[in-house]
Amino acid sequence: MKLLRPALEAGLLDALPSLPSINLEARPPTDLVHVAVGTSPEKTQRLLEWTFRRFRCREVVLIHVHRLSQTIPTLLGNLPANQANEQLVSAHRMVEWGNTKKMLLRYLDICYRSQVQPKIILVKAEHVQSGIVNVVNKYCIQKLVMGASPVYCLRAKPGSSKAIYTLKNVPSFCEIWFVKKGRLVWMREANEINFASTVSWTETLPGERKLERPEVRNLSHFNNPKESAFLIDSISQTASGVNLDNSTLSPISSSSTYFRDAKRSPSHTNSQEQLEALSGRLIGIIDEAKTAKEAASADLSKCMELKFASAKAFNMVKAFEAARLREIKFREELEALLVATKLQKDELINQKNKIVEELEGALSNVVILDDHYHQVVHLKDEVASELDKVLSSTANLELENQKIQHQKDEYARQIARLRCNNHVTSKICNKFIGFGNDSLDFKEFPLSDLHAATFGFSDTFKIGQGGHGCVYKGEMSNGSVAIKKFHHHSVQGQQEFQHEAFVLSKMRHPHLVTLIGACPEALSLVYEYLPNGTLHDRLIRKSMTPPLDWKARTRMIVELSGALLFLHSSKPEKIIHGDLKPLNIFLDSNFHCKVGGFGFCELVPEMVASGFRLLRQNSGPKSSFAEFPYSDPDPEYQRTNILTSKSDVYSFGIIVLQLLTGRPPLGLSTEVRRAVLSSRLSTVLDRNAGEWPKDVVGKLAEFGLKCTNMNSCKRPELTPTVVKELEQLYTMQERPIPSSFLCPILQEIMYDPEVAADGFTYEGKAIQEWIASGGETSPMTNLRLENLNLTPNHALRLAIQDWLSQPLQS
16 A cells, blocks of 8 residues: 655655655556545545445545644644744644544554555645645546535535535546435536546657547537637647657548547658648637537536526525524514513412412401400490499498308308218208208218229229319229219318209209219219210320311210200209310210319309309319310400309300310410401311311301300300201201202302292302392303392292201211
């Protein structure tokens, strides 16, 4: 293998010491396949593989144009080569030639692997395309393979690509193959004879030369006038170099298509004549060539015009495509801007809703504060009005206090005598209570039975403890019982014993604790044993007891309302519990409520004026559970010290709110009222109760807030109607509601059914709001109503009332 290096600078051989060189005077055969290779062997490998498959050649010539970089990299950046010092330029050139050497060795390796003998033409040029054209012209290359874009002939601008430049400037005798990614894109065939390779001089005799003229084809097929001119110039130069004295040319007819060998004649005159004839014919051929050249020039002009027209059309298409792409990009930007605007709009709406919610909360707080202010003003007026009464009755109260103190001393002396004698009878207890010699309806147990049931009141059997006594679990012949033992040394405990013994001996109700008997000697009461403890224990989940679900809590509210209605409706005296709280509400084995703790109750005769107390408490009720205080006494009772039935209603309302929320009572009504006003009731509900029905929880919360009103006059009375409405809340959830009882608009049970013109029955308020809002079509059929008249459906109302009045099923 030999390396062809025309027009290289002197340092190139030193940069490629491992490559053998070739005599620069030698030329590669022009019929060999020449391949123009670039600086990337990876991209050019497919071009070489295509050449080896296409020509099945054993020898190939590689053409590489080396471009010297115009800038030199330094620590301060790139500098132009003409401004850098010679040492930097020389060092950088050595690096460039080293990279070129590595690249050429890789090309050689590719050829060797394909069993092809390579030769290399390495030239230096400022532009790659001009270097390729110079090599083709210098070495008269007839077969050239080079890479090109698949659509270079349509899309590239004139002179903007290497392939276009090469196609326009390479002589037409060179056949060119354009290949892209291992596939032939286009091929330009040769349409001119290479005289440099076909015309040669051979010596025949000493001092004589023979002109072997090549076959000259018809000149009319040349499209390029320059090519015709090149052919004519070549013939002229060849003819001018002939020694006419030593050679003769045979006459050539006008129709001859080639030059024949000239015959030698001994006569000098004949040779001169033949030469003149030949010159005349040569002039004719030149004229014909000029004519053909002019025709070719005209054809070329037309071709160039068509080419420029097609280029202009392509540029217009390209401009339209660019405009379309810009429009698509602009549309995408607009869509992105629209999406961002929508997101910003949604964010602003969310901020607006949040601000509105905060404003509503602030307005609700203002309403609450205003309500409190009016209440304070009202209380101030009441206090001012009653202050005069208090001042006027101070003397009477002092006299009454003296009488009470006298009675208290007398009771204390009597109790002391009883303790000394250790004999207490039921009649004496009745006398203590103040009801004469009325007999009590309970069984009296001797002290020995209680000792036997509790093993001498052992702490092992103690299940509870209060401020005035302890509760023990005992075992008697009838089963388990609860024994409440009051302290002998506590006057308050003695009064609780008397109150509970009297009230529970006279009263029987499914939701009041059952008094089995009493032991006056031990100041002890015997109750039925309730295994599930108190409501207080269940709400705080003492000992990890399971929580109560919402159905059980609703049922308990109904049961408590029935028990309070029974106490407040008793005759001849109305019973006011006075200490209603979760600690005094007991649960049996089926989790039904039983109200106890009647030690602070009061009996109010039906004909006695409101506020007069027949039995008076010495001190108010106290809670013994500091960690979870389930007592929130009536504020009005704390202010006036007068116990009424509305005090029980207040305590019942607190219990209702506790069952809904599972929270302590202090400040509970204010918290629930704030949640209702801000439509956030679900945030304060007890999640352990499960999913509350919205209609049930809404009505129970409203009822609880009414019961806990600061003004007792605004609290509801516990009447049979109120209790029945509470029962309906529970029964509606326990049994399915007939679909005919539900309003099609509200999907709730109807209390005022009315028939519209479409024949359907709706809740009166709902259909009236529908019509008032401009609805002239049927809510069910979406058809226009014939009229807007409404007719009450009395039959359906009676059926709904009968269904609601059915008794509560346990």
